[in-house]
């Protein structure tokens with residue numbers, strides 16, 4: 700179970716969320732642009748300074764502002780994938796992945812790295828430099844690097860948004876594979892009904908900083924807009 704409660708006030712925006720999410724499968728966080736999806740993910744990663752915060756993942760409290768508990772970002776066992784693959788441009792693919800594995804720091808680091816390489820189908824890219832990769836390949840490497848951290852929670856913020864439809868189609872099967880074969884809960888921010896339908900088990904729908912509906916995908920998917928169908 701992931702229990703979270705955040706209040707974050709900005710001059711013209713307020714995030715106010717209090718949810719219990721499953722600690723398995725893919726939970727999509729869906730809503731219009733500006734509704735606070737990325738802010739919520741950034742709170743979970745410890746990258747915002749909310750007015751009040753509570754986060755518990757699988758029984759462990761990562762943050763509780765009332766009790767002044769705050770696990771800093773670099774100590775949170777999370778993998779984070781952004782819209783744009785944020786690879787170290789001066790490092791080869793394998794060195795980028797090793798950087799993730801260093802953060803894992805557990806005996807199973809090498810195994811996690813090998814599994815990530817295999818899952819994302821990037822064996823043939825390991826010695827390439829990021830600037831020689833296509834957008835889709837870069838994003839696959841970024842996802843593998845996030846997995847090499849051995850995360851207990853994978854945060855994905857519109858990982859396909861910067862890709863054209865062909866690249867989206869190319870990556871979706873890999874995401875579906877992650878979903879089938881990995882046992883790590885994923886919080887997946889998206890404003891694409893097509894992606895949500897294909898990937899999510901659980902859905903959180905946001906509007907203006909609040910959750911307006913949440914639940915199993917079967918019972919909530921009628922909230923999704925018509926999709927563009929890729």
Ligand SMILES: Nc1ncnc2c1ncn2[C@@H]1O[C@H](COP(=O)(O)OP(=O)(O)OP(=O)(O)O)[C@@H](O)[C@H]1O
Pocket residue numbers: 709711712730731732733734735736737738739890
């Ligand atoms: N660093 C910041 N400083 C001030 N306001 C911000 C900051 N980041 C986001 N906002 C504002 O907070 C609100 C929520 O933004 P957020 O990026 O969380 O929404 P979102 O649902 O992820 O949007 P999108 O789908 O466009 O990425 C918006 O009004 C945005 O302009």
